[in-house]
Amino acid sequence: MSNPSASRYFIPQPSHWPMVGSLALLLMASGAVLTMNSIANGGYVLLAGVAVLFYMLFGWFGRVIDESEGGKYNLQVDQSFRWSMGWFIFSEVMFFAAFFGSLFYIRVLSVPELASSAQQIYSTFAGYVGTWPTAGPVAEAAKTEFHAMHATGIPLLNTILLLSSGATLTWAHWGMLAGNRKQLVFGLFLTIALGLTFIGFQAYEYSDAYAHGLKLTTGVYGSTFFMLTGFHGFHVTLGATMLIVIWLRSMKGHFTAERHFAFEAVAWYWHFVDVVWLGLFVVVYWL
Amino acid sequence: MRVIVIVLLLAIVFNMGRALVFIFRDQGRERERGVRALTLRVGLSVAVVLLLVIGNQLGWINGKL
Numbered sequence: 054m055s056n057p058s059a060s061r062y063f064i065p066q067p068s069h070w071p072m073v074g075s076l077a078l079l080l081m082a083s084g085a086v087l088t089m090n091s092i093a094n095g096g097y098v099l100l101a102g103v104a105v106l107f108y109m110l111f112g113w114f115g116r117v118i119d120e121s122e123g124g125k126y127n128l129q130v131d132q133s134f135r136w137s138m139g140w141f142i143f144s145e146v147m148f149f150a151a152f153f154g155s156l157f158y159i160r161v162l163s164v165p166e167l168a169s170s171a172q173q174i175y176s177t178f179a180g181y182v183g184t185w186p187t188a189g190p191v192a193e194a195a196k197t198e199f200h201a202m203h204a205t206g207i208p209l210l211n212t213i214l215l216l217s218s219g220a221t222l223t224w225a226h227w228g229m230l231a232g233n234r235k236q237l238v239f240g241l242f243l244t245i246a247l248g249l250t251f252i253g254f255q256a257y258e259y260s261d262a263y264a265h266g267l268k269l270t271t272g273v274y275g276s277t278f279f280m281l282t283g284f285h286g287f288h289v290t291l292g293a294t295m296l297i298v299i300w301l302r303s304m305k306g307h308f309t310a311e312r313h314f315a316f317e318a319v320a321w322y323w324h325f326v327d328v329v330w331l332g333l334f335v336v337v338y339w340l
Numbered sequence: 341m342r343v344i345v346i347v348l349l350l351a352i353v354f355n356m357g358r359a360l361v362f363i364f365r366d367q368g369r370e371r372e373r374g375v376r377a378l379t380l381r382v383g384l385s386v387a388v389v390l391l392l393v394i395g396n397q398l399g400w401i402n403g404k405l
Contacts, residue, residue: 128367131367135363135364138364139360139364142360204392204396205396209389209393212389213389216382216385216386216389219381219382219385220382220386223375223378223379223382226375226378227375227379230371230372230375310369311368311369314363317363317371317374318363320378321356321359321360321363321374321378324356324359324378324381324382325356327385328352328353328356328381328385331349331352331385331388331389332349334389335345335349335388335392335405339392339401339404339405340404340405
């Protein structure tokens with residue numbers, strides 16, 4: 054081991070940030086309950102919770118960054134960050150596996166089963182054949198019109214945007230390893246710009262879908278479409294936020310070619326979000 | 341066509357997994373394996389999109405994969 058302090062167990066100073074985080078969660082949960090029950094000022098309590106949460110995120114992460122840049126972390130701490138990233142990634146993979154799984158279940162089992170039983174048992178829905186995309190037998194009996202999404206156009210454009218962002222990020226990654234700060238900073242900037250453009254187009258696509266009658270409430274097609282692409286969009290927003298932090302840190306001169314696990318973790322997360330989109334693009338728009 | 345896309349997607353997921361393991365294990369200067377696996381996954385993703393676009397243009401897909 055090159056680091057002489059690697060064998061020592063790092064114990065951080067006592068911290069008030071977990072307590073602040075708990076307060077944020079308490080305020081957010083109470084605010085949400087008050088808002089849902091239409092009790093006055095519930096929204097303010099919820100907003101206060103979000104504000105405290107952001108205060109905690111800035112304060113706690115800032116402290117960790119300061120400790121890291123101050124050279125207080127040895128390889129043992131580095132390893133603990135890797136484990137926490139590993140579990141976070143595991144939970145994310147399971148999260149999306151559940152949504153992809155539900156779409157698979159609906160398309161391969163539920164809808165064909167409903168269509169076949171509609172002919173035999175439910176005479177009200179006798180005409181239901183279950184061709185995907187479907188809003189379900191009730192909506193189809195009511196002659197609900199909706200506009201199915203096409204792969205070409207904005208979805209294809211968004212795929213190219215996100216894929217390009219994966220390429221620029223990889224370029225930045227190689228820059229990091231080569232110690233080329235300019236390449237790193239510019240590559241990150243391009244990645245963030247492409248990611249934010251993706252979110253903009255996604256918002257436009259949603260408004261267009263709503264204008265053409267495809268809503269979250271448009272039966273099983275509408276709900277799976279918006280749940281899958283919506284949660285993905287939320288993850289792109291989170292990934293872009295993390296990339297912005299890494300970009301700002303890179304401009305401040307943080308990270309070296311030897312020590313940059315935070316960059317690697319965020320980069321991998323962005324690639325993951327990109328691959329999930331590719332899966333969605335194929336499964337939701339092409340199949 | 342569908343089989344090729346599935347194989348490419350599986351190869352992408354496999355390389356993401358490899359990259360994760362490399363990033364998890366490699367420290368210090370010797371950490372090119374992770375970024376190499378990620379570069380490969382970007383290349384494979386480009387191949388998937390190109391295949392879909394070209395297949396659609398040439399009528400191999402007919403609107404649905």
